[in-house]
Structure formats: structure tokens, C-alpha cells
Amino acid sequence: MTGSGASTGAGASAGLEAAFTATVGSFTVEAELAVAPGEIVAVLGPNGAGKSTLLAAIAGHLAPPTGFVRVGGRDLARRRSDGSLWEVPLERRRVGLLGQQPLLFPHLSALENVAFGPRAQGGHAAASRRTALRRLEEVGLADLAERRPAELSGGQQQRVAIARALAARPELLLLDEPFASLDVQTASDMRRLIATLPGDERIPTLLVTHDPLDAIVLARRAAILHDGRIVQQGATAEVLGHPATPFVAALAGVNLAAGVGSGDDGVAITAATGDSVLVLRGVGERLVAGRAATAVFSPASVHVRPAAEGAAAASAEPSVNRWIGTVALLRPAPGGVRIMTAEHPDLAVDVPSAAAVSLDLAPGARLAFTITATDVSVRVIA
Numbered sequence: 001m002t003g004s005g006a007s008t009g010a011g012a013s014a015g016l017e018a019a020f021t022a023t024v025g026s027f028t029v030e031a032e033l034a035v036a037p038g039e040i041v042a043v044l045g046p047n048g049a050g051k052s053t054l055l056a057a058i059a060g061h062l063a064p065p066t067g068f069v070r071v072g073g074r075d076l077a078r079r080r081s082d083g084s085l086w087e088v089p090l091e092r093r094r095v096g097l098l099g100q101q102p103l104l105f106p107h108l109s110a111l112e113n114v115a116f117g118p119r120a121q122g123g124h125a126a127a128s129r130r131t132a133l134r135r136l137e138e139v140g141l142a143d144l145a146e147r148r149p150a151e152l153s154g155g156q157q158q159r160v161a162i163a164r165a166l167a168a169r170p171e172l173l174l175l176d177e178p179f180a181s182l183d184v185q186t187a188s189d190m191r192r193l194i195a196t197l198p199g200d201e202r203i204p205t206l207l208v209t210h211d212p213l214d215a216i217v218l219a220r221r222a223a224i225l226h227d228g229r230i231v232q233q234g235a236t237a238e239v240l241g242h243p244a245t246p247f248v249a250a251l252a253g254v255n256l257a258a259g260v261g262s263g264d265d266g267v268a269i270t271a272a273t274g275d276s277v278l279v280l281r282g283v284g285e286r287l288v289a290g291r292a293a294t295a296v297f298s299p300a301s302v303h304v305r306p307a308a309e310g311a312a313a314a315s316a317e318p319s320v321n322r323w324i325g326t327v328a329l330l331r332p333a334p335g336g337v338r339i340m341t342a343e344h345p346d347l348a349v350d351v352p353s354a355a356a357v358s359l360d361l362a363p364g365a366r367l368a369f370t371i372t373a374t375d376v377s378v379r380v381i382a
């Protein structure tokens, strides 16, 4: 391999390193990512955030207008300074891309599907079939090796697709919502499978999903994509446990309350109605009085009861970890009802169905909310 674009990076153990822009139509993705060998990094984002475009650019289906994609220290694509593109052809990339649909060859058996990659790489027929059978054993499908895709369930087809991707000895795995079309039990089996495979093989794996559960279960690191940009990345627990923006908080299913340090280790949050201040004390960083700070908590960790007769939302004294709110909006939530109040319309509170019935919820109802400090994470805004 010659040419100025073929620079080697930090060596064969470098995993995936990428920093590029990629464009489809008028939409542009701009990303800087690194995935270590054996590591799974989750890319989370809502519909249309650019997740599939990001994977297409890394896989080589889209030429990046700027930047580079490098795997194992070897450039797969690079824009040179004169604007010309240096890239490894698709068939020589050793990138396994697995989408929502397994896309198996319908006329081939499961075994022949899996043996296809090793054969295409020049392997002998018998050796390729042995490799394929071993891969099918790993995904628990050796006894169905002779079946064609139409004779397999959706979950089984996905397993064959994983076995096929791995049989081609990829240097990088790209998983695009691989659980999206599976039922709950099959998706859970697939998660377990994916959790063990790439680590054993030291394959860097990028897992695209819109489900925070995938990131929590499978990935130690997560990147959040929004409108084609990575808006936050880091340890999964950190990103989802203390989101930097309301957008990431909504994606993670937690509340992010912005305020200022209250001087007694709480975050003072002024009500939208402007007539009261809620102080949330929690665990986390030391806060500085008057400096911007955030508090994060789960909608389900708030306790709700009817407000005592005559309880006033407006008060000169800030109340600590408790507030009175007027129901403004009610929405279905998993296992119950989500409440939003006029005083704090950005803070969701979830109550189980049984509690919702006994609270006699309706817009305009006045409720008392409390949360314990151990359920609140607080942080200074840099």
C-alpha cells in the first residue's frame, strides 16, 4: 500500500479511530469517535439524528468530504489536503455491518450464508464450511445449519447474520439497531450474545440504537448524536446518569433541572411561574453559591401525595427537596401516569397506575412532591 493517505496510526491494536464529515442530500454528519479493540461503544440518538449515515460513512458506502476513518492503525478512507480521496475498496475493508434486517441470501442455507465470507476471501470449501459451522455453534444454531432463511425465525436469521459477519473475520463491527425488529425475549438473547462476542475477538464494535437500555447493558461508553453532531460522549453511566443537555436527559429518561448553587449544597431552581424557588439537594459535586448548577433525577423517584388544604405554591422561603405543584399535563407513562406541573413544566414525575387512581389526578389538581437527596445527582456547570 503506497500513497500519502495510507498512514498508519497507533499500530494494529488501535481499534477504530474516525473524524470526518459525511453528507446525504442536504444532511451532514460530523463525528469524532474512537473505539478500542474489544470495546462496544453505543451511538444513541432519535430518528433522523444521522446514526445510519454515520455507519454508512464508516463502512465506506459514503465517501467523507473531509476527515478520515482508520481501523487497526490502517486508513480506510482519508481526504488528502488537496481534496482528493484515498480509500480502501469496500470488499477489502473487513468491516462487518449488521442492520435491522438480516439480509441473508435466500437461496443459500444458513451454513452456506455463513461460509460465504471465508469463501470470498479465498478459503477452501471444506475449511470455510468448518469455520461457518463453528460460528453457527457459537450463536446456538448448529442444528439448523441446513435450513434456508425462510425456514428460520427473525431472531434465528439475525443470529445467522451475526455468525456470517464474524466468519468474515471483521476488524470492525457496525451494528445498526440489531434488536429493533425482534420480540422482547429474542432481543434479550441477542443482547447477551453481542455482549460476549466482540470482547473475545478484540473487535471494536459500534452499536447504533435509540434505546438507552442497549447502551446501559452493552456499552461502557456512549456517544449521543443529535442533528448530525455528537453532543455528548463518555462513560455510559456518566452520559446517561448526568446528561449535559435537556435533549440528552429526555433521551435517557431523566429530569435535568437547571439552576444555581443555593449556598447550602443544593441547586436553587426558580419556578416557571416565578413565584417560588425549589432547592434540590443531592449527591455529587460540591456546589458554589450563585454558580450555574444542575440536578438530575428520575421521574419515578419522586413521591407524590395530595397537597394539604391551603398549601401555597408561592412562598418566600425556598423549600428543600419538596414542592407544591399544579397539574398542567397528564400523559401515559410505562406502568402509570406522567405528571407535568405549571410550576416546573420541564420536570416529569411518574406515578404508578394504582397511586394515580387514589390521587384523583386531573389538570388543576394541587400535589405535594418530595424526593430524597440520595435520588438526586448534582453538578456544577463548567
Ligand SMILES: Nc1ncnc2c1ncn2[C@@H]1O[C@H](COP(=O)(O)OP(=O)(O)OP(=O)(O)O)[C@@H](O)[C@H]1O
Pocket: 024, 025, 026, 027, 045, 046, 047, 048, 049, 050, 051, 052, 053, 054, 210
Ligand atoms: N439518501 C438520502 N438522501 C437524502 N437525505 C437522506 C438520505 N438518507 C437519509 N437522509 C436524511 O438524513 C438524515 C439522517 O438520516 P439517518 O437515516 O442517518 O438517521 P437515523 O438516525 O439513522 O434515523 P433512524 O433512527 O430513523 O433510522 C434524515 O434527515 C434523513 O431524512
